[in-house]
Amino acid sequence: MYVAVKGGEKAIDNAHEILEEDRRGDLELPEIGVGQISEQLGRAVDRVMTEGSVYDPELAALAVKQAQGDLVEAIFLLRAFRATLPRLAVSRTLNTGEMRIRRRISATFKDLPGGQILGPTYDYTHRLLDFGLMAEKAANEPSGETDPSDAGDQKSRDAEGPIPKVLDLLDRDGLIETFEAGAGDEAGEEEVGDLTREPLTFPAGRDLRLQNLARGDEGFLLALGYSTQRGFGNNHPFAGEIRLGEVDVEIVPEELDFPVPLGEITVTECEMITQFKGSKEQPPKFTRGYGLAFGHCERKAMAMALVDRALRTKELGEEPKAPAQDEEFVLYHSDNVESSGFVEHLKLPHYVDFQAELTLIRKLRQEHDDPGSGSEPAAERAEAGE
């Protein structure tokens, strides 16, 4: 006998139990710790913090653990947690010029003040599986004694203070555009939008665009950035500077007149330089694309900078031709919590609407086979006058 499907509740409970077993895996093996994840799977944690929009390595590591390493799921977990947090204050603008640098490279100059600092990078590794890491205790355990300054050619920078930014050097010659900072900008007080509180409207200002891209899916931005290099919105980019390191976060409380440091965070910053042919009003010059990510997320920061520049097409009076230059297309589809949710919602039952489609298709087929029977109103209940 047919009975309407019951027991959804029990099915969900069982599924959760099985999931938990699946997550834990073989009980003979020790459980992975959150500390191990944040220390040894740092790049995963950094991506989750960046796209999850919360700087907290421990929570991000927890999310990675809970999601079995599914980073989009982990990002979702962290976002859902973030959504319940009160917004207590707005920090001052980060001063990445004061960054305590661990890595800093520029593709646009062979050598420059502060030097090229390779730091922790896969760039020049040979991608050969290191079977030494298979062992519980790797044979090539690092000594922990490498001086970071050895991974570069910079000369005793401590004595000279902060390392100047490459684009500021170009700026001195007037070759690159400058952003007019508002009066309040210096003090970090200029009102910036927040698309987690007010949904996106178009045209989106630079603040909203960058916020959207910073939270955006790395893979999506990577593909779009890549497309601009392949002629879909060509903008001839150069990696002006990429820097990784620690910066201070400060707030100015309402009742105090001076900034109070909250601590430091690790960020990756990328400034792309692109050519601009000039217009009637403006001479030819270099323009900027900007990328910033929590932790060490270089690929993301670079892709973000490319897409940021591509989305400035209209502002610079260029003709938009490519998907990456289409603000609505990019900003509405960048968020992987939104996109994965909606794609995966197709798993939910849709049988009521499908039933409506079934009825319609049958009717259309019937009419197709027997044209005379077409729009006989008897087949449907007229509702015009109720």
Place this chain on the structure above:
Amino acid sequence: MGDGTQVRGYNFAYLDEGTKRSIRRIILKAIAIPGYQVPFGSREMPLPYGWGTGGIQVTASILGPDDVLKVIDQGADDTTNAVSIRRFFSRTANISTTERTTEATIIQTRHRVPETPLHEDQILVYQVPIPEPLRWLEPRETETRKMHALEEYGVMHVKLYEDIAHYGHIATAYNYPALVNRRHVMATSPIPKFDNPKIDRIPALQIFGAGREKRIYAIPPYTEVKSLDFEDHPFSIETWDQCCAMCGDTESYLDEVITDDEGTRMFVCSDTDHCRRRRDDGHAGPGEPGEDAPGDDNGGAGKGLPG
């Protein structure tokens, strides 16, 4: 149905008070402009986008300790997502839940309007995936927003008219567009067009939440919701040749169920509460094919289809 405890570390009904406050302001504006989609600062919820986050945020913002909540998906209380959302609220708000339409003060739904008529003290909350009725005709929000502002709905009429020219009738079976308060065209969430007459001038307040698209819209009680049509092609709804196999109803929306490997079909009410109530009242249907009605007598529509 709450078990007397609430999930630790979270506010009543999950959302923080600041978020609820902003959503409440949005709901009031949505009520003041029936059918107009109000942008709101949708939050990430612990359930994924596309799985009812808009409806959940609306419900969480209006819900109080005295409310009785019913959650349905496809008309049924026991579909997994309905169970999951109902459980979310009994856990985070410790409120009473029900499967009976008549007992509920708030009904959150996906894809259906209950068969049982609603009254003034009930609120129907819809989960909406794509709130923009013009989206399939114009993908750009900047354009569709202008079209709503200018009451420029020509493209929609052209689309429906092309259907008629092509098929002899309007070939939209669900999410059938409607004009609210003679001003705004709205997406019907999507419910099957069978349900469109059930949202027109009803006594209950209807609120539509689209979480991922960050829009809320509403239909106040007794507000005209006119399904778009043409004088010579009036709006009409689906009918079935069959009745519900379980309760015998000939008026309700029926789901088609395949009962064996040969593709034998039967039809049952999509609204599980409605069907149960009718059976409690002594109504009965023909039952499962092969049981009470041997030899596949379940009507013409199922015949001639590839099994």
Place this chain on the structure above:
Amino acid sequence: MAGTASTNSAPRASLPGLPGFKNPVFDTQRIFRRLMRTMSLPGTVVTIDGIDLPAFEGVMPASAATLMALADRETAVWIDGDLCPSGISDYLRFHTGAPAAKQRQEAVFALIDGRSGASAFDGFNPGTDEYPDRSATVIVQVEGFGTGQAKIIDGPGIKEPREISVQGLVAGFWSRWTANQGKYPRGVDLFLVSGEDVLGLPRSVREASKEPT
């Protein structure tokens, strides 16, 4: 039971102030539901009782309750000149973070007296064609419902055209209302308040022809 979390919008907890809601979570929910009811069933008077907020000179209980339940740091509030000395503005800022609006045009909420011609509701922001929701909600304090000038209203939320009567509105109020209605879907929305009673007038409500159909 539930509701331990407080609002996250009190900006400076160190400042001295009068007490706010006894139970912020459930008080605000209850107030909102009544406001939503009168907004969705225009002409229906709801009563906001059992909310024990401090009294402010000239400010009616339902006015204070409405603002306390809906305002926050993102909503500038305009307070009518005569009501300013009451201190309601500072109280709202302390408990909800809502800033005082300097111009009428920037107010998201406004509190005005129904008899004061200078405080006409039509000076507030009616929203834009593309975003008609970005309009002000104006609380108009009146003397009472059920007496005074009668009007028959119709529109969404109204089953049959119904009569409402309001005591204590400035002359010309209803012609201003018709002008507001004429901007639809733009326009301001009103809560008429008398003591603990509230009558919602969304912009969609129009004056009906004299004889109800």
